[in-house]
Amino acid sequence: MVKKKLLSVALVAVTVCSMIFTGCGSSAENTGNDTGKTDSDAQAGNTAGDVADVADDVEKPEKITIMVDGTFQATLADGQEEWVNKWEELTGIELEVIQPDHNAYYDVLGQTFASGPENWPDVVILGSSYYSGYAGEGALWDMTDAWNNSELKKNPNTDVSVVEGNMLDGHLYGLALGGGGGCMTFLRKQWLDNCGLDIPTTYEEYLEMLDAFSNGDPDGDGINGNTIGVSAAGFVGNEAPYTNYLPEFYQDAYPSFYQGEDGVWRDGFTEDSMKEAIKRLQDAYNKGYIDKESLTNATSNCRTKFMEGEFGAFTYWAGGWSDQLSDGLAANGQDSELVFMPPIAEVGKYWQRCAPVYAITSSCKNPEGVFKYFLESIFDDGDMETLWIYGVEGVHWSRQAETVCGNTYQDGEFHMMEMRSQPGVQYTTIIMGDTNICPLTERLVPVKKYTEESMEIFNANNKTAPLPVTTDMMSQYNGDLTSLKNSIIADCVVQGVSVEEGYKRFEQEGGAEWSQAIVDSLNNK
Amino acid sequence: MKEKGKTLPKRTPGGTAFKHARAYRGVYLMATPVLVAALIFYYLPMFGIRYAFFTYKGINDPIFVGMKHFVKMFSMPGFWKAFSNTLVLSITKLILNTGAAVIISVLLNELIFLKLKKVFQTIVYIPHFMSWVVAASIFSMILSPTSAGLVNDVLMKLHLITDNIYFLGDQKWWRFSYYIINVWKDTGWGTIIFMATLAGISPELYEAASMDGANRFQKMIYITLPALNNTIVTVLVLNLAKVMNLFESVFVLQNDAVIKVSDVLQTYIYTQTFNSGAIPDYGYTTAVGMFSSIISCILVLVCNRVSHKTRGRGIV
Numbered sequence: 001m002v003k004k005k006l007l008s009v010a011l012v013a014v015t016v017c018s019m020i021f022t023g024c025g026s027s028a029e030n031t032g033n034d035t036g037k038t039d040s041d042a043q044a045g046n047t048a049g050d051v052a053d054v055a056d057d058v059e060k061p062e063k064i065t066i067m068v069d070g071t072f073q074a075t076l077a078d079g080q081e082e083w084v085n086k087w088e089e090l091t092g093i094e095l096e097v098i099q100p101d102h103n104a105y106y107d108v109l110g111q112t113f114a115s116g117p118e119n120w121p122d123v124v125i126l127g128s129s130y131y132s133g134y135a136g137e138g139a140l141w142d143m144t145d146a147w148n149n150s151e152l153k154k155n156p157n158t159d160v161s162v163v164e165g166n167m168l169d170g171h172l173y174g175l176a177l178g179g180g181g182g183c184m185t186f187l188r189k190q191w192l193d194n195c196g197l198d199i200p201t202t203y204e205e206y207l208e209m210l211d212a213f214s215n216g217d218p219d220g221d222g223i224n225g226n227t228i229g230v231s232a233a234g235f236v237g238n239e240a241p242y243t244n245y246l247p248e249f250y251q252d253a254y255p256s257f258y259q260g261e262d263g264v265w266r267d268g269f270t271e272d273s274m275k276e277a278i279k280r281l282q283d284a285y286n287k288g289y290i291d292k293e294s295l296t297n298a299t300s301n302c303r304t305k306f307m308e309g310e311f312g313a314f315t316y317w318a319g320g321w322s323d324q325l326s327d328g329l330a331a332n333g334q335d336s337e338l339v340f341m342p343p344i345a346e347v348g349k350y351w352q353r354c355a356p357v358y359a360i361t362s363s364c365k366n367p368e369g370v371f372k373y374f375l376e377s378i379f380d381d382g383d384m385e386t387l388w389i390y391g392v393e394g395v396h397w398s399r400q401a402e403t404v405c406g407n408t409y410q411d412g413e414f415h416m417m418e419m420r421s422q423p424g425v426q427y428t429t430i431i432m433g434d435t436n437i438c439p440l441t442e443r444l445v446p447v448k449k450y451t452e453e454s455m456e457i458f459n460a461n462n463k464t465a466p467l468p469v470t471t472d473m474m475s476q477y478n479g480d481l482t483s484l485k486n487s488i489i490a491d492c493v494v495q496g497v498s499v500e501e502g503y504k505r506f507e508q509e510g511g512a513e514w515s516q517a518i519v520d521s522l523n524n525k
Numbered sequence: 526m527k528e529k530g531k532t533l534p535k536r537t538p539g540g541t542a543f544k545h546a547r548a549y550r551g552v553y554l555m556a557t558p559v560l561v562a563a564l565i566f567y568y569l570p571m572f573g574i575r576y577a578f579f580t581y582k583g584i585n586d587p588i589f590v591g592m593k594h595f596v597k598m599f600s601m602p603g604f605w606k607a608f609s610n611t612l613v614l615s616i617t618k619l620i621l622n623t624g625a626a627v628i629i630s631v632l633l634n635e636l637i638f639l640k641l642k643k644v645f646q647t648i649v650y651i652p653h654f655m656s657w658v659v660a661a662s663i664f665s666m667i668l669s670p671t672s673a674g675l676v677n678d679v680l681m682k683l684h685l686i687t688d689n690i691y692f693l694g695d696q697k698w699w700r701f702s703y704y705i706i707n708v709w710k711d712t713g714w715g716t717i718i719f720m721a722t723l724a725g726i727s728p729e730l731y732e733a734a735s736m737d738g739a740n741r742f743q744k745m746i747y748i749t750l751p752a753l754n755n756t757i758v759t760v761l762v763l764n765l766a767k768v769m770n771l772f773e774s775v776f777v778l779q780n781d782a783v784i785k786v787s788d789v790l791q792t793y794i795y796t797q798t799f800n801s802g803a804i805p806d807y808g809y810t811t812a813v814g815m816f817s818s819i820i821s822c823i824l825v826l827v828c829n830r831v832s833h834k835t836r837g838r839g840i841v
Binding site: 106107110111113114129130133134136137138139234235236238256292293295296468470471472474475476478479480482483484486487489490491494495509510 | 580582583584585597601602603665669670671689691693694695696780781782784785788796797798799800801802803804805806807809
């Protein structure tokens with residue numbers, strides 16, 4: 001009887017195991033980063049030859065697998081198949097794109113890494129919060145030598161500082177295709193004019209403007225106090241630089257860990273500058289200068305409110321968004337003229353976000369080949385770069401005489417086509433922005449007025465946010481610590497808790513202890 | 526499943542199990558895929574529990590750390606706050622939702638016009654089919670602390686308040702708002718089981734009560750509600766076992782200002798995993814999840830015991 005039972009259990013176990021192992025097998029072959037073709041093979045088999053026209057010892061991969069988030073805008077709904085076909089035509093390499101849902105990207109990426117190196121893609125996109133963590137765990141290939149020896153670095157048009165801003169202890173593990181972008185403050189010109197104000201240059205003037213926007217009649221509808229000064233999606237962000245939506249209030253304060261000029265790591269939250277910043281936020285919130293709903297606002301709510309004329313000062317992403325917001329104002333029957341506020345004296349410079357990177361995983365069998373044929377090849381100042389910026393001709397852009405979304409184009413005039421996923425909207429750029437680390441010599445799409453103006457001011461007035469670095473101690477405590485910090489900021493600003501009480505709570509609930517432990521781990525790294 | 530013309534062998538302690546299995550082979554064959562699927566999808570993943578005793582970031586091999594994560598967990602104020610919030614929010618929600626479902630069911634039962642009854646039933650069911658994200662967006666607008674917020678606007682116009690209330694951003698108001706939103710969303714669905722019970726009450730009882738001179742209120746008190754007693758206990762007992770599974774409704778409604786009163790174990794795990802600014806240690810979050818599962822198991826066993834006592838039969 002016992003034997004029979006054991007036999008039946010064994011049979012079930014064998015069945016289950018066979019099913020599992022059948023499902024899990026042969027993934028190593030699927031990574032497909034087998035090498036085998038040399039440049040000469042590549043040239044022979046690639047008549048287009050645009051990219052393969054290189055001669056050195058780097059072997060050409062037969063297949064490359066990449067995992068990308070939603071910033072890779074050639075999605076399945078927006079011509080990914082055609083994009084991949086064009087890329088393969090230009091390189092003679094097979095390309096597999098794995099694109100999970102944008103919001104679940106890091107979840108899926110984590111699961112993929114956890115499933116074992118044989119399942120890792122060759123290339124992944126990583127935001128700043130994850131980049132150093134994965135590099136520290138040895139999951140990313142060190143591309144320092146490849147970068148130092150690359151033609152891309154030698155190209156005088158390449159913005160080397162953006163790429164090397166992602167170096168960790170002198171090593172590079174990911175290539176940023178462009179800057180991380182950043183936020184700057186947009187103002188409604190009509191509101192400033194109606195209040196008889198100039199663009200603020202100091203915090204005092206900024207507050208004066210917010211007071212006029214909140215208590216006066218900036219929109220000229222004859223009613224005082226039915227508008228708001230400024231709004232934001234939350235009081236503190238969840239990725240570096242955290243303070244970018246309300247820079248005028250944070251000024252020199254930084255709520256997370258940063259390395260000072262003396263090389264010593266500190267937690268900005270524990271510094272007096274942060275306490276002063278919270279007081280400024282509290283004061284402005286109590287006076288009604290900051291939107292009461294800021295705590296629960298999503299960025300989309302803020303955009304809508306701004307475009308509907310509910311508030312007049314909006315700190316948002318420099319570049320294309322400025323024109324989109326202006327268009328939105330016009331669509332809502334508002335005056336659409338914007339002015340861009342250079343950072344006030346107390347802010348000094350706006351934050352530029354750490355750029356996300358394309359990293360090669362350490363399980364990639366031919367990382368040098370992937371670097372050369374997938375990453376470096378992007379910046380050829382020709383067909384490949386055009387493909388990365390503007391996409392595929394006939395799918396994303398065209399030169400035919402036609403009317404697209406109400407805009408009429410002459411024969412031969414370069415223009416973007418109507419989005420497949422959003423009829424009525426034209427594509428802008430597809431994967432990489434046209435202001436990338438090594439832009440096309442000849443720009444194909446003219447830059448819009450506000451985009452150019454805002455980028456000019458932003459480019460002249462920004463500093464890059466500290467690259468988040470991770471330690472074991474940070475993995476252990478930073479989740480609790482960040483929740484506590486954010487809760488204290490919200491308590492002080494919204495719930496009326498004094499800053500002193502807030503920091504007392506920080507001590508009582510272990511925040512100070514965790515913070516010190518993390519600082520020590522960073523300094524002893 | 527008895528095969529025609531055959532007498533199926535009885536299963537006896539003497540060893541006819543093989544014959545029994547052979548006779549019922551069709552049934553066992555049909556059950557096999559379910560058994561295999563259950564093993565693969567429900568039981569094999571349970572081996573992941575071992576990570577509660579390891580440090581594991583999903584890249585390199587796990588490192589055994591023994592009870593370290595549990596020691597840390599029990600020393601973290603955030604964990605205990607999340608645990609107590611889970612119990613308070615879940616149990617209060619359960620009582621309120623069940624109470625509201627009973628009241629609405631009884632009131633619906635009193636409606637004489639069948640079409641009207643169906644219309645009302647449909648209206649109260651609909652919110653259940655709405656996603657929590659949509660529900661949160663709707664209530665963010667309704668409860669907005671500005672003149673655009675319906676509730677604040679009404680309260681101001683009635684001179685009941687002088688300043689707008691930030692229902693979803695104020696610790697004093699958040700839980701109240703949360704319960705109301707939950708009652709609005711889930712009460713209708715909860716009425717289904719009570720309506721089914723009410724449909725089973727013999728009309729003769731009401732007729733007899735009428736002959737005895739009972740009015741509608743008395744019939745409701747002395748016939749309807751006692752008939753629902755057993756179902757109410759069943760619903761409470763069954764749902765009590767699920768009190769630790771609270772995530773979506775809290776996640777979409779919470780924010781930094783109310784984290785002290787709203788953070789529950791599932792959102793705590795989420796924060797630890799995705800908000801640490803570093804690659805999370807899955808070992809710690811697995812330990813928290815394991816603790817939550819153990820509490821759930823205990824609750825199931827307690828409920829089973831209570832069910833035995835109150836209904837004469839268990840739930841597992």
